[in-house]
Amino acid sequence: MKTRVTLLATAALALAVSAFGGTFASIAVDGYTxxxxxxxxxxxxxxxxxxxxxxxxxxxxxxxxxxxxxxxxxxxxxxxxxxxxxxxxxxxxxxxxxxxxxxxxxxxxxxxxxxxxxxxxxxxxxxxxxxxxxxxxxxxxxxxxxxxxxxxxxxxxxxxxxxxxxxxxxxxxxxxxxxxxxxxxxxxxxLATNPGPSPFTAVIDNCNIYDSASNVAERTHPGTVDAGCTLVRDSDTGASGSSGDYAIKGTFTMPNTAWVTAQIGRRFGIPVNISGAGNILVDVKGDSGATHQQIWLGLIDADGTYMATTDQAVPTSSVWTTVSFGDPASWYVQTAGSTPGLDLANIVEWRLGISNNGDGVGGTFNVSFDNIRIQKAGVTDWSLY
Ligand SMILES: [Ca+2]
Ligand SMILES: [Ca+2]
Ligand SMILES: [Ca+2]
Ligand SMILES: [Ca+2]
Structure with missing residues (x-):
């Protein structure tokens, strides 16, 4: 128990760190940090x-x-x-x-x-x-x-x-x-005032904040989960291969049941602004054991609209492969928010899910994720923005 020097020496008080300037944030009271x-x-x-x-x-x-x-x-x-x-x-x-x-x-x-x-x-x-x-x-x-x-x-x-x-x-x-x-x-x-939308970004999550095994668990959260998934930092570098580039690795254990899903997510206190996104890409490193598995992506905005993609096949080789999820405007509404449509200027969460396909073959396998990012509508050359 520390004491401020200005406090009475006998007072059983804790250290106080005063800080001015609040944070206007979209906090979900869900126990995840x-x-x-x-x-x-x-x-x-x-x-x-x-x-x-x-x-x-x-x-x-x-x-x-x-x-x-x-x-x-x-x-x-x-x-x-x-x-x-x-x-x-x-x-x-x-x-x-x-x-x-x-x-x-x-x-x-x-x-x-x-x-x-x-x-x-x-x-x-x-x-x-x-x-x-x-x-x-x-x-x-x-x-x-x-x-x-x-x-x-x-x-x-x-x-x-x-x-x-x-x-x-x-x-x-x-x-x-x-x-x-x-x-x-x-x-x-x-008490912070609303600063309005964050600056535009093309990168929703480059996964570089997951720089230790424990950080991945505390900086993500499980979503609606039927089946188990253990998250750690990928022991290799992220998709770029450069030092300081990290990625998430999930070890999924799926039962032999059709359509069972394991899901992870990350909530942003400060919303991400991906205005104009015409496509969403994710780098995925698969596993030959994931032959019967599919992957989908979801985004949630600040007013609660949750839209998700249809399933894509999980890459079955352990090399980084870019999976394209298409225009979020064409995704499927999972939960309607207070304002219709996905507000791309105020994205507060991403979700990634792995699900068994219809043949009901599960198993244990690893899937790594990196670089959840957008392409702007009509822009095919990444270097243009
Ligand atoms: Ca204490
Ligand atoms: Ca929370
Ligand atoms: Ca007072
Ligand atoms: Ca990365």
């Missing part, structure tokens, strides 16, 4: 607890509707009412409670999934509206939990709105376990 890749922790803490939640880091992002907090711990532990989040929405100690004695004026108390007001004299001044967080996950013991707190929350406290300044305003956040007082914060966070 791939969507937090590239977002620096707001605060960190040492491994220093023998009971309760041993806090490691907190990460914070927001969109127009919610404040998202990822709580990472060294130990795997279930999210409970002992887990307290204090939000100082007006960033002043003149209002709100001094939660964990961190010199915060916390106006909104989140205790597990429940939300309450706080005043200078009341730890709990009554239920907030709504009385529960928008979402948290997972329920089970885990080393990461994601929580979504509605920005329109109202409180019966010294102030009536939990986030009175809205987007662009600076708040203060503290996270701690009330059973052991392992605490991160209080730290400043400025």
């Amino acid at each position: 791939d969507d937090w890749y590239g977002i620096a922790p707001l605060g960190v803490d040492a491994a220093d607890q023998s009971s309760g939640r041993d806090l490691k880091a907190i990460y914070v992002a927001n969109d127009a509707n919610n404040l998202y907090i990822r709580i990472e711990s060294y130990n795997s532990i279930a999210f409970s009412g002992n887990d307290l989040i204090g939000i100082d929405g007006d960033n002043t100690t003149a209002t709100g409670f001094n939660l964990f004695a961190t010199d915060i004026g916390s106006d909104l108390l989140v205790a597990g999934a429940s939300m309450y007001g706080q005043t200078t004299t009341n730890f709990n001044s009554g239920s907030a509206t709504p009385s529960s967080v928008a979402a948290f996950y997972p329920w089970q013991a885990a080393t990461n939990v994601e929580v979504a707190i509605p920005l329109n929350t109202q409180i019966p406290g010294d102030i009536s709105q939990a986030f009175p300044g809205g987007l662009g305003s600076t708040i203060k956040i503290v996270v701690g376990d009330s059973s052991n007082w392992d605490v991160i914060g209080a730290a400043d966070y400025t």
Whole structure:
């Protein structure tokens, strides 16, 4: 348990790392942390607890509707009412409670999934509206939990709105376990405004962030999976053969059942802008054991539209082969979002699936992936853009 030099030497407080400037991100409250890749922790803490939640880091992002907090711990532990989040929405100690004695004026108390007001004299001044967080996950013991707190929350406290300044305003956040007082914060966070679409990119994922075996698991997530798949970094280089070029290798174990699918995905907190994409390509390294297997690709946009391709044959040789999935406008709607059609300027997830074909022959085989990328409509020469 580290202490800031400015704190009382006797105070059992954790290290606080203050950071201004928030991140406007498309976070899925699903317990997977791939969507937090590239977002620096707001605060960190040492491994220093023998009971309760041993806090490691907190990460914070927001969109127009919610404040998202990822709580990472060294130990795997279930999210409970002992887990307290204090939000100082007006960033002043003149209002709100001094939660964990961190010199915060916390106006909104989140205790597990429940939300309450706080005043200078009341730890709990009554239920907030709504009385529960928008979402948290997972329920089970885990080393990461994601929580979504509605920005329109109202409180019966010294102030009536939990986030009175809205987007662009600076708040203060503290996270701690009330059973052991392992605490991160209080730290400043400025609620980010929507920056609009990201700059155009032709590369959805060059797979170079998967630079270790463990990184692949933590920077991707399983989708709807009928069958098993273990992901690691490919032990060879990626499709280019250059050093520093990495690729994903999946070891698939498929039963002898027709159409069974194993699926992987990656969620982007900051959406990818592939406006004008007329074709999507993926480099795939196959396996002679994958003779009976097919591959498909899916993309999901920020409003929830999910479109996927029909199946293509998995290459059956272990050399890099480019698989073409065609124009995403011609793909098939799997889930309709709030706005019709796939918004190519705001892609938040890719999914790759392997499925048995109709003859129901499974087996164990390796398939590697690299360079999920686009070709612009009407452009056939990659060097043109
Ligand atoms: Ca997530
Ligand atoms: Ca700790
Ligand atoms: Ca306050
Ligand atoms: Ca690569």
